[in-house]
Amino acid sequence: MKEPIIKVSNLSHRYNIQWAIKDINFEFNNKGIYGLLGANGAGKSTLMNIICGVLNQTDGDVFINGINLRENPVQAKKHIGFLPQQPPLQPELTIEEYLTYCAYLRLMPENTIKQAVQEVMEKCKISHFAQRIIKNLSGGYQQRVGIAQAIIHRPDFIVLDEPTNGLDPNQILEVRSLIKEIAEERTVLLSTHILQEVQALCDDIWMINEGQIIFSGTLDEFDHYAMPGLFNATLLAAPSPEELATVPGVLGVEVAGNNKYRLQFDNNREVLETFVKMSIANDWRLIEIYLEKNSLNTVFAELSRKKTNQLN
Numbered sequence: 001m002k003e004p005i006i007k008v009s010n011l012s013h014r015y016n017i018q019w020a021i022k023d024i025n026f027e028f029n030n031k032g033i034y035g036l037l038g039a040n041g042a043g044k045s046t047l048m049n050i051i052c053g054v055l056n057q058t059d060g061d062v063f064i065n066g067i068n069l070r071e072n073p074v075q076a077k078k079h080i081g082f083l084p085q086q087p088p089l090q091p092e093l094t095i096e097e098y099l100t101y102c103a104y105l106r107l108m109p110e111n112t113i114k115q116a117v118q119e120v121m122e123k124c125k126i127s128h129f130a131q132r133i134i135k136n137l138s139g140g141y142q143q144r145v146g147i148a149q150a151i152i153h154r155p156d157f158i159v160l161d162e163p164t165n166g167l168d169p170n171q172i173l174e175v176r177s178l179i180k181e182i183a184e185e186r187t188v189l190l191s192t193h194i195l196q197e198v199q200a201l202c203d204d205i206w207m208i209n210e211g212q213i214i215f216s217g218t219l220d221e222f223d224h225y226a227m228p229g230l231f232n233a234t235l236l237a238a239p240s241p242e243e244l245a246t247v248p249g250v251l252g253v254e255v256a257g258n259n260k261y262r263l264q265f266d267n268n269r270e271v272l273e274t275f276v277k278m279s280i281a282n283d284w285r286l287i288e289i290y291l292e293k294n295s296l297n298t299v300f301a302e303l304s305r306k307k308t309n310q311l312n
C-alpha cells in the first residue's frame with residue numbers, strides 16, 4: 001500500500017512550560033494545496049518547523065512518504081521543500097549563484113545541478129534575472145526565489161509558511177499563481193492567517209487554534225460547517241421582512257436601512273438565484289446583491305464554540 005505523502009501522529013510541542021501545539025493528527029495522500037489556517041500565535045510556524053525537521057518535537061511523530069523524520073532526517077528531508085516565514089535568502093548572491101548553493105546544500109549530484117538550476121528558474125519565471133543580486137529584487141521576486149530554493153531538489157512535498165506576507169496586491173496574485181502551478185505536480189501545505197488566501201488557493205483546509213486542529217475538510221464543507229452565510233440585498237420595492245424570510249433557504253432578515261436588507265441563509269448558494277428570480281417575479285426592484293464574508297475572528301469564535309460543545 002502506498003504510504004501517505006505526510007503523516008503526523010499525536011504531535012505536541014512545548015516551549016518551556018507552554019504547549020504551542022497539542023496532539024495534532026493528519027495525513028495527506030494527494031497532490032494539490034492544503035491550507036493551514038490560524039490566527040497569529042495559533043501554532044502554525046511551530047507545526048511547520050517540526051514537519052520540516054527544523055525543530056524537534058516534544059512528543060509524537062512525523063512520517064514523510066513513510067520515513068520517520070526524527071529517526072531518518074536526511075532521507076526524509078530529500079522529499080521536503082520548505083519556505084519559512086523569513087525566506088533564507090543570501091542577499092549578496094545572484095539568483096543563479098544562490099540556487100546553485102542551495103542545490104549543493106541539498107546534496108544533489110554535482111552533474112545535475114546546472115540543469116536543475118535552469119529548470120527551476122524557468123518554472124519560477126526568474127531566468128531573465130539570473131544574474132541579478134538578490135537584495136536588488138522586489139519583494140515578489142524575492143519570494144519567487146524563496147519558492148525556487150524550496151523546489152530545486154524536486155521534492156514531492158512543499159511547505160510554505162505565509163508565502164504572501166508583506167507583498168503588494170499584484171505580487172500576491174503572481175505568487176499565488178506560481179503556487180497553483182507548482183501544486184499541479186506536488187503536495188503543498190500552505191500556512192496563512194488570511195481566510196481569503198485559503199479560499200483562493202486551497203482544496204482542503206485545516207484550521208488551528210491555540211495549538212489544536214478545530215476543523216478539517218474541503219473548502220465547501222468549511223463554508224457549510226463554519227456558520228450560516230450572509231448576503232446583502234438592496235430592494236427599492238421590498239415586501240415586508242416577514243415575506244422576505246419566506247424565500248426558501250433564508251433563515252433570518254435584518255433591516256439595515258436605506259432599502260438595504262441583510263439576510264442569513266443556509267450557505268447553499270442556490271438561495272441567491274432563487275432570491276433574484278423571486279425579486280424579478282414580484283417586482284421587488286433588486287438593484288444590488290452581494291455575499292458577506294465572515295471575518296476570520298468570527299469564524300474562529302464559532303468553530304471553537306462548536307468544538308467545545310462537542311467535547312462537553
Ligand SMILES: Nc1ncnc2c1ncn2[C@@H]1O[C@H](COP(=O)(O)OP(=O)(O)OP(=O)(O)O)[C@@H](O)[C@H]1O
Nearest residue numbers: 015016020038039040041042043044045046047193
Ligand atoms: N521560541 C519560542 N519560545 C517560546 N514560545 C514560543 C516560541 N515560538 C513560539 N512560541 C509561542 O508558541 C505559540 C505558537 O506560536 P507560533 O509561532 O507557532 O504561531 P503562529 O500560528 O505561527 O503565529 P504567527 O503567524 O504569529 O507566526 C505562541 O503562543 C508563541 O508565543
